[in-house]
Amino acid sequence: MRISEQQLIQRLVPRLLRFRETNFYRIIQRTLILAFPLILIGTFSQIIQQAVLTKTGFIASIFHLSKWVPYYQYLHYPFDGLTSLTLNGVAVVVAFGAAKYHAKFNQRDDQLAGLTAAIALLIMAYQYTNQSQGSTFNTLLIGTNGFTGALIVGGMTGLCFKWFSKPVNGARDAHTSEILNRTFGSLLPMAVVLIVAVIISLGLNWLTVATYSAENLVAFQKFAMTSHSLWLTFGLAALTLVLEIFGFAGPFQERLVTNSTSMTTNLNYALTHHSAYHVPYRYTANTLYHAFGTFGGTGMLLALIIAIYIASNNHNYHVVARWSLLPALFNSNGPMMTGLPVLYNPIYLIPFIIAPLVNMAVATVAIGLNWIPPVVYPVPVGTPGPLIAFIGTNGNVIALLIGIIDLALSVAIYLPFMRLAEAILNAAKAEAGVHHDA
Amino acid sequence: MMLKPNWPRRRRSLIVLLLGLLFLGLLVGPSYQWTQSNVKSMTGRHDSQMSPIIMIPGSSATQNRFDTLVKQLNKADHRQHSLIKITVGTDDQIKITGALRPRDNEPVIVVGFQNNHDGYGNIKKQARWFSLAFKKVAAKYQFNNFKAIGHSNGGLIYTYFFEHYFNRDDITVKRIMTIGSPYNFSEANLSHKTQMLADFIKYRDNLPKSATMYSVAGTENYDSDGLVPARSVEAGKYVYQGQVKHFTEITVTGNDAQHSDLPQNQQIVTLIRTYMLDKKPSRNKRLVTANTTE
Numbered sequence: 001m002r003i004s005e006q007q008l009i010q011r012l013v014p015r016l017l018r019f020r021e022t023n024f025y026r027i028i029q030r031t032l033i034l035a036f037p038l039i040l041i042g043t044f045s046q047i048i049q050q051a052v053l054t055k056t057g058f059i060a061s062i063f064h065l066s067k068w069v070p071y072y073q074y075l076h077y078p079f080d081g082l083t084s085l086t087l088n089g090v091a092v093v094v095a096f097g098a099a100k101y102h103a104k105f106n107q108r109d110d111q112l113a114g115l116t117a118a119i120a121l122l123i124m125a126y127q128y129t130n131q132s133q134g135s136t137f138n139t140l141l142i143g144t145n146g147f148t149g150a151l152i153v154g155g156m157t158g159l160c161f162k163w164f165s166k167p168v169n170g171a172r173d174a175h176t177s178e179i180l181n182r183t184f185g186s187l188l189p190m191a192v193v194l195i196v197a198v199i200i201s202l203g204l205n206w207l208t209v210a211t212y213s214a215e216n217l218v219a220f221q222k223f224a225m226t227s228h229s230l231w232l233t234f235g236l237a238a239l240t241l242v243l244e245i246f247g248f249a250g251p252f253q254e255r256l257v258t259n260s261t262s263m264t265t266n267l268n269y270a271l272t273h274h275s276a277y278h279v280p281y282r283y284t285a286n287t288l289y290h291a292f293g294t295f296g297g298t299g300m301l302l303a304l305i306i307a308i309y310i311a312s313n314n315h316n317y318h319v320v321a322r323w324s325l326l327p328a329l330f331n332s333n334g335p336m337m338t339g340l341p342v343l344y345n346p347i348y349l350i351p352f353i354i355a356p357l358v359n360m361a362v363a364t365v366a367i368g369l370n371w372i373p374p375v376v377y378p379v380p381v382g383t384p385g386p387l388i389a390f391i392g393t394n395g396n397v398i399a400l401l402i403g404i405i406d407l408a409l410s411v412a413i414y415l416p417f418m419r420l421a422e423a424i425l426n427a428a429k430a431e432a433g434v435h436h437d438a
Numbered sequence: 439m440m441l442k443p444n445w446p447r448r449r450r451s452l453i454v455l456l457l458g459l460l461f462l463g464l465l466v467g468p469s470y471q472w473t474q475s476n477v478k479s480m481t482g483r484h485d486s487q488m489s490p491i492i493m494i495p496g497s498s499a500t501q502n503r504f505d506t507l508v509k510q511l512n513k514a515d516h517r518q519h520s521l522i523k524i525t526v527g528t529d530d531q532i533k534i535t536g537a538l539r540p541r542d543n544e545p546v547i548v549v550g551f552q553n554n555h556d557g558y559g560n561i562k563k564q565a566r567w568f569s570l571a572f573k574k575v576a577a578k579y580q581f582n583n584f585k586a587i588g589h590s591n592g593g594l595i596y597t598y599f600f601e602h603y604f605n606r607d608d609i610t611v612k613r614i615m616t617i618g619s620p621y622n623f624s625e626a627n628l629s630h631k632t633q634m635l636a637d638f639i640k641y642r643d644n645l646p647k648s649a650t651m652y653s654v655a656g657t658e659n660y661d662s663d664g665l666v667p668a669r670s671v672e673a674g675k676y677v678y679q680g681q682v683k684h685f686t687e688i689t690v691t692g693n694d695a696q697h698s699d700l701p702q703n704q705q706i707v708t709l710i711r712t713y714m715l716d717k718k719p720s721r722n723k724r725l726v727t728a729n730t731t732e
Contacts, residue, residue, distance in 0.1 A: 325454055377480075400466070
């Protein structure tokens with residue numbers, strides 16, 4: 001088994017290494033690393049805001065913080081600002097980074113390219129209103145769900161700079177006149193990008209007005225959260241996972257839909273019958289996916305963190321994983337997604353999808369055999385993954401055990417892929433001839 | 439070409455992992471206690487038979503405004519509804535007088551305000567004060583449904599409350615009755631919408647979908663109860679109709695149809711008894727239905 005795994009790794013490494021060395025992947029990776037510190041700070045701010053300083057948050061609930069902490073109701077304001085300007089605006093940085101690195105690879109003016117891409121993205125996310133006061137940006141486009149769009153915007157901007165401006169020499173201490181020269185040389189691509197951005201922006205606004213696409217997304221998520229057929233639940237979970245690793249919002253993304261009719265029906269049934277077994281909707285997004293498939297955020301990334309702790313030899317992996325543990329305990333996967341990165345990483349595509357589905361399958365069997373009741377009771381925001389099922393079943397110990405088993409299973413699923421990723425890193429290092437370990 | 443494990447590095451990570459697991463382990467106990475008490479209180483509320491009638495008086499009236507009405511109700515249906523009075527001060531202080539009688543599941547709770555002045559700005563403030571009082575009684579009496587009655591501006595306060603403050607999914611409002619509530623203030627012409635009416639219409643999506651709503655108007659002549667134009671009461675349909683489950687408009691005329699007399703009006707007392715109060719407990723009902731063909 002171990003030998004065949006080794007052989008497989010040996011065979012896969014050269015191919016994936018070639019992919020790693022394309023400009024395309026390099027730009028994506030550098031951009032993600034640029035966004036990583038912002039994501040990390042934003043995530044810490046967000047978990048404090050949601051789990052500690054929101055009355056219904058996990059830490060706030062179990063320690064009754066709102067009852068005894070002075071000025072509790074005002075404490076969340078600074079974190080609101082920090083979260084919304086880091087996490088909910090991070091795609092702007094991504095657009096900047098993608099354009100900057102793209103321009104740099106082609107010896108164009110990278111600063112102007114980056115700034116142009118950032119502004120172009122903001123223009124596209126700008127929401128036109130009839131009222132003169134206050135304008136808003138579409139958070140779907142500039143928040144963490146806008147990663148892919150931002151990368152495309154940045155890439156396109158870099159391409160425009162490649163086409164419409166001349167190469168510049170990368171001399172640091174250029175003369176003022178040279179800088180001016182370079183700036184005027186970049187005017188054409190800047191104008192092209194911004195005009196295209198305005199046109200797309202108008203188109204998007206028209207599309208939103210004409211088709212209610214934002215409401216459609218919410219309606220689709222509502223439908224997804226309400227669905228209770230076993231196959232539909234698994235199918236939509238898989239769809240969510242695929243979309244999320246490519247940086248989009250999937251149908252089971254939690255934040256947008258809080259309450260669904262199937263949850264309410266289940267809860268009422270359980271309260272009426274004083275038991276959560278035999279509720280009408282046993283296999284829903286809530287009872288399976290959110291309760292057993294999201295430890296450490298989408299994709300069970302808590303398992304990957306543990307896998308790194310016990311088996312990785314890569315210094316960077318360990319550092320990222322250590323910083324990501326606390327957010328992951330409160331189900332935020334942002335730091336792992338961008339720091340490792342898991343996002344757009346073909347190696348982790350398989351465990352990212354398989355691990356949650358396997359966990360859901362284990363839970364389905366356990367619920368089907370009546371070992372545990374389905375999760376029907378309210379679970380506070382930011383509850384650590386392994387405790388969700390425990391709390392949601394009113395403290396069922398077997399549910400806690402299944403949570404732990406699920407976590408162990410997921411670690412086992414992630415381990416070989418983590419080794420493959422590490423082998424590629426080592427091969428890349430060997431190829432570059434640098435034995436640098438800091 | 440596996441490298442040899444770097445043990446010091448791994449040891450540091452494993453310590454972090456152990457700390458993380460310890461952290462999780464320590465949270466198991468508090469989590470268990472929280473969910474047990476949460477489910478217990480939810481069950482308590484879910485099983486609760488309590489269904490109060492919560493009344494809000496109009497402007498310039500106090501928490502004593504409905505004393506006569508409650509007396510008339512008690513006399514008419516031979517049930518002693520407890521009368522609990524609440525006053526919310528301008529400093530958010532809540533004062534409760536009166537007590538719940540044993541085995542009374544349908545108390546009348548009247549919420550008055552220290553600042554009981556007229557005007558949209560005051561109505562907004564009063565709605566917030568009401569939300570504080572509501573939170574307090576909801577915690578104290580553990581009901582899962584209630585009936586809402588608002589006289590005059592009380593109906594407007596309720597409307598503002600439902601649109602901006604009431605978002606509990608463990609408590610439903612079964613029935614709402616507003617009596618002589620001027621949804622368009624003193625403006626009789628509906629093409630002149632006041633700011634308040636415009637706001638009410640703007641946020642009407644937030645109104646409780648499962649409630650049954652009665653808007654009662656009094657008229658002394660063909661178009662006013664002496665203070666509030668009938669058209670202003672009628673404007674309530676632009677807010678409630680199509681949003682709540684049923685919307686019914688009732689116009690009362692005759693004796694005591696003047697605006698301030700409405701809460702004592704015999705007709706309205708009967709309407710409240712018929713439409714707002716719960717039917718008598720089933721053990722009596724069986725005896726009654728055995729002899730009637732209702």
